[in-house]
Amino acid sequence: MKFPVLSRTAFLGLILSLLGVVIIGQMINIQTSVVHRELSEMADEKYGYEVKTIYPERGSIYDRWGNLLAGNKTVYEIGLDMGSRYHVNSIAETFASVFKIDPRTVYGKVENARLHGYSYVSLMDYAFPEKVNAIKKIQSQFSAVNPAGRDRSAPSLIGLLYSPHLVRSYPEKTLAANVLGFFPYKEGSSAHGYYGVEGQYDELLAGQPIQLTVSRNPYQQSELPTTPPGSDLVLTIDREIQSKVEEILDKHVKLHGALSGTAIVEDPETGEILAMATSPRIDANQYWTASEVFKQPTHFNTAVGTIYEPGSIFKILTMASAIDKGIIKPETPFLDTGVLNVDGYEIYNWDDQAYGPVNMIGCMQHSLNVCLAWIALQLGPQTFDEYMAAFHIGRPSNIDLAGEAYLPFRGQGDPGWSKSTMATQSFGQGVAVAPVQFLMAASALANEGKMMAPHMVRSIVRDGVQYNVYPQVVGSPITSESAATITELLAQSLEIESSKALVDGYRLAGKTGTAEIPTPYGYTMGRTNASFIGWGPAEDPKFVVYVWLEQPKSSIWGSVVASPLFRDIVAEVVVLMNIPPEEFRQQLASQE
Amino acid sequence: MTSRIMQAYQQAPWRMKFRGIGGFLIAIVGLFLVIGLFLSISGQAATAGLELREMNDERESLRQEIASMRTNIANITSVEKMHARAEELGYERVSPNQVTFLYVPGYSGKQTAVLAAAPGELNMPEPVIKPSYTESLWDWMFHGLARVSGTAGQ
Numbered sequence: 001m002k003f004p005v006l007s008r009t010a011f012l013g014l015i016l017s018l019l020g021v022v023i024i025g026q027m028i029n030i031q032t033s034v035v036h037r038e039l040s041e042m043a044d045e046k047y048g049y050e051v052k053t054i055y056p057e058r059g060s061i062y063d064r065w066g067n068l069l070a071g072n073k074t075v076y077e078i079g080l081d082m083g084s085r086y087h088v089n090s091i092a093e094t095f096a097s098v099f100k101i102d103p104r105t106v107y108g109k110v111e112n113a114r115l116h117g118y119s120y121v122s123l124m125d126y127a128f129p130e131k132v133n134a135i136k137k138i139q140s141q142f143s144a145v146n147p148a149g150r151d152r153s154a155p156s157l158i159g160l161l162y163s164p165h166l167v168r169s170y171p172e173k174t175l176a177a178n179v180l181g182f183f184p185y186k187e188g189s190s191a192h193g194y195y196g197v198e199g200q201y202d203e204l205l206a207g208q209p210i211q212l213t214v215s216r217n218p219y220q221q222s223e224l225p226t227t228p229p230g231s232d233l234v235l236t237i238d239r240e241i242q243s244k245v246e247e248i249l250d251k252h253v254k255l256h257g258a259l260s261g262t263a264i265v266e267d268p269e270t271g272e273i274l275a276m277a278t279s280p281r282i283d284a285n286q287y288w289t290a291s292e293v294f295k296q297p298t299h300f301n302t303a304v305g306t307i308y309e310p311g312s313i314f315k316i317l318t319m320a321s322a323i324d325k326g327i328i329k330p331e332t333p334f335l336d337t338g339v340l341n342v343d344g345y346e347i348y349n350w351d352d353q354a355y356g357p358v359n360m361i362g363c364m365q366h367s368l369n370v371c372l373a374w375i376a377l378q379l380g381p382q383t384f385d386e387y388m389a390a391f392h393i394g395r396p397s398n399i400d401l402a403g404e405a406y407l408p409f410r411g412q413g414d415p416g417w418s419k420s421t422m423a424t425q426s427f428g429q430g431v432a433v434a435p436v437q438f439l440m441a442a443s444a445l446a447n448e449g450k451m452m453a454p455h456m457v458r459s460i461v462r463d464g465v466q467y468n469v470y471p472q473v474v475g476s477p478i479t480s481e482s483a484a485t486i487t488e489l490l491a492q493s494l495e496i497e498s499s500k501a502l503v504d505g506y507r508l509a510g511k512t513g514t515a516e517i518p519t520p521y522g523y524t525m526g527r528t529n530a531s532f533i534g535w536g537p538a539e540d541p542k543f544v545v546y547v548w549l550e551q552p553k554s555s556i557w558g559s560v561v562a563s564p565l566f567r568d569i570v571a572e573v574v575v576l577m578n579i580p581p582e583e584f585r586q587q588l589a590s591q592e
Numbered sequence: 593m594t595s596r597i598m599q600a601y602q603q604a605p606w607r608m609k610f611r612g613i614g615g616f617l618i619a620i621v622g623l624f625l626v627i628g629l630f631l632s633i634s635g636q637a638a639t640a641g642l643e644l645r646e647m648n649d650e651r652e653s654l655r656q657e658i659a660s661m662r663t664n665i666a667n668i669t670s671v672e673k674m675h676a677r678a679e680e681l682g683y684e685r686v687s688p689n690q691v692t693f694l695y696v697p698g699y700s701g702k703q704t705a706v707l708a709a710a711p712g713e714l715n716m717p718e719p720v721i722k723p724s725y726t727e728s729l730w731d732w733m734f735h736g737l738a739r740v741s742g743t744a745g746q
Contacts, residue, residue: 057659066705068666072659129660166656171666218641219634224648234705243671458704466708504689571688578701580693588695 052214052224055189056207057166059230061180061197063239064272064458070180070198070284073169076132076162077125082113084159085149090142091123091157098134099124120161126186132162170284176242178278178301179235179456181402182287194287195300197233197456199402204231204460232461236272241265244572245275249547252565253279257553258530262302262435263565264546265573268443268535270471271452273399274543274577276436278302297403304397304404307432308548311515312350312367312558313533314428314438316490319364320445321387322375323489324482330360330489340370345420347373350514364493364511369427376426377419384422385411388431390477391441392451399436399454407432428515429523438533439546440474445487446509446535446544448480491538501534501563503570505581509541510534510566512558517551527551532562536570542579545569 030036061070080086088110092103106123113121139157149158168183181196183205193202207230215221245263253261265275278301282289290300298305322328338354340347349355349369355362363371376384388394394409409431410417424430433441436454444451453472460467478486490509494502501510513531516523531548535541545566552561573579580588600607667673724732 057655060662062705062707064704065702066707067669068662071663071666072656073663074656074660164653164656166659169663171663172670173672175671218638218645221641221644223644226651232707234707239671459707461708464708465711466706467711575686575688575691578693584693 048217049213049215051211053189053209053211054224054227055209056227057229058168058183059205059207059232059461061205062232062234063176063237063242064235064274065239066234067172067239069172069176069235069237069239070168070170070183072166074129074164075125075167076127076129076164077122078127078132078135079120079122079161079163080110080113081159081161082110082119082121085156086110086159087149087152087156090155091160093155094135094138094157095123098131098138099127123160126167135160136162172239173283173285174281175239175246176237176276177281177284178303179237179242179273179276179401180284181300182282182284182290184287186288193402195305195403196401197235200400201231201233201457204462205233206230228463233457234459234461234466235456236267236274236458237276237456238274238576241573241576242275242277244576245569246277246279246281248565248568248572249277249279252561252568253549255554256549256561258549258551258561260299260302260550261565262306262546262548262550263569264303264435264439264544265569266439266443266454266544266546268446268452268541268544271440271443271454272458272471273454273456274573276301276303276456298405301401301403302548302550303435304399304401305434307405307407307434308529308550309429309432309515309518310438310531311428311513311529312369313442313511313513313531314431315364315367315372315426316445316486316511316533317387317391317393317441318372318375318379318384318426319360319489320478320482320486321384321391322379323485324387324449324478325379325383327378328360328375330485330492332360334358334360334363334368334371334374336363336368336370338370340373340423342373342377342420342423343418345418345423347420347423361489361493361496364490365497367427367512372426373423376422381412381419381422384426385409387477388425390475391444392437392474393431393433393441395437397434397437397440397454399440400456404436405434406437428513429518435546435548439544441477442533442535442546443544444475444477445483446541447483449476449478449483450480451475451477487535487538487541490534494534499563500559501532501566501570503536503567503574505583506536506570506574506579507538507582508534508536508570509538512563514556514558526556528556528558530556530558530560530562532558532566534566534570536574537579537582537585542577543570543573545573 057072060068060072063069080091088107091110092106095101095106096103109121109123135157139160142155142157146154146156149156167185170177170180170182179196181194181198181200183193183198184191193199193205198205207228210225210227212224214224245265249261249263252258261277261279263275263277264273266273280293282293294300319328323330335357336349336355338349338352347369350367355366355368358366358368358371360371362368363375379387388409388411394407396404396406398404410421410425412422421430440451440454443454451474453474455469455472457469459469487509490511491507494508494510499510499512501512502508510533513529513533515529515531516525517527517529518524529548529550530552531546533544533546535544547562547565547569549561549565555561574581723735727735
């Protein structure tokens, strides 16, 4: 049978039309079929979207002049695309030479990923840019010879992927490490700030992470919202003063063989901490060394985390209380017999000597325990306790640093209290404070009786707005007249004593302290805490400096080891704070 | 006239086939034009989507780079390095005894860091996107006409 030509064309047309109908039918089937819809939904669910958590950049920390103390820097995760034509030998050898690691680490990770069928394996994280650049340089050298890695006998680093991310960085290394604390970035997204400002302001610095469901479909892309970075903090710290104080403190700790050292410089008018140094310190970039350097967590920042019996420096509070109460005056006479019996408990002077007739200046000059115990008895337990409460003794200073320690004050009515307790407390035994707490109390004496809240943060910068932290008056334990009287008394006492704390050209007020260390078996012999607190210029104090050397070996006496430390710090602080000598100020005043 | 055309088609029936084929081809061309337009727009949309994704990544990368550079600058200007550089340049540390104080009337000293505006001083930023991207067609025409008439009047 023979088909006409037109019929063959019609037949071909019919076949093609049927094919077209089948294709269109299948397309409609794919679009509408339940099975296909389920498969499509499953694919969308599994591969169509990714859940992305965007962590804001951690806020930076600056000193009072805007110098960066804590910021962020880029490091890399180096991974391997398991679907690539990778050369495990080349990768292992290159990593061993660049990162100084065992090549078996790389072999192990790649083999493990291959066995589990992973498409990607992380080989190294937190790699510094310079190391990554070294690897990239080797990679390009290999690529020139073996471009796509096809030659299995030639080396190749094909398949390596580099993912940058930010980690915490402390450009000043050990500077103010005790104040800053640290952020353990290697803990990943669960990391929190520890100690200092990082611990105290962790939530503010961290900001608010956001979680997004991002489509992989190119038709459904949209701009990702910007995550506002964490708040920036401007500290009260002055980088130059901090650096100098740390340098001097380190030198004295080493010179006197002390276990540790603490020094704080504060502006008494505002409570701003200009420097807070401790020795030893760590480099916060290597925060994992903290457990090796510090035997106890409280030693990270001894200025706030460690309490100790301050010894004779405490006498300034007892004396100030009595002057404020009107019980004594600087010229009030006292006959020192070298011993005072309080409810059957005998109190002696530090050298077991009797100094005979003295006045209150003499009491402070010779640091007479008997005299101060007598003053406390004159005040009486209730008044003494009231003054101690007014000075916030036994309470935290609430400085904005993490980990402040404190020991409640034992007053009248507390278990184990007797009059002898008060008598010993008057010269700094049986009472424990953290340095910053005593500093706060003493700042009232240097600031016309007003006690300012010590603080570390000066401003908070959030969403492009800078919020300043204003000075706060915590209380006024004594009047401005009493503050002036005790300052003058202490200045005279230092001058008569020819103290090693004095600085040429400046009139300073202050007091040494040598405190024996209490143990379960009584006070130790030969091991002390040596301290000094002082302020100046005496007429209009601009700074308070507190120093503490723990268990110095060269000498146990505060007057020998702590006073020179105070002097060396003050000699630098007056220059860095632009405080001219007494003579210059008098000349200036006479011209005006 | 109509009867003459009818007669012409009856005398040459291939004209009828040509008309059918022509109509079919026009439909096919039309269909391909629509498909081509659809594919072109889809391609552009996909490219724009991918570009957007790349720009998001680039923005993140730049953010990291800025933070890293800021820290690098701080590293270079750290106290330790500045002191070392000063010593290299022949500067010596001044001892307190060598300092001469000078009273400068009106000088209040170094000012502390101001990293951002104080509350209340903040001016709202100007919108980055042009209004023509956000306003309705009607608003666009209305504003356009207003601009033209305003210019014409000057």
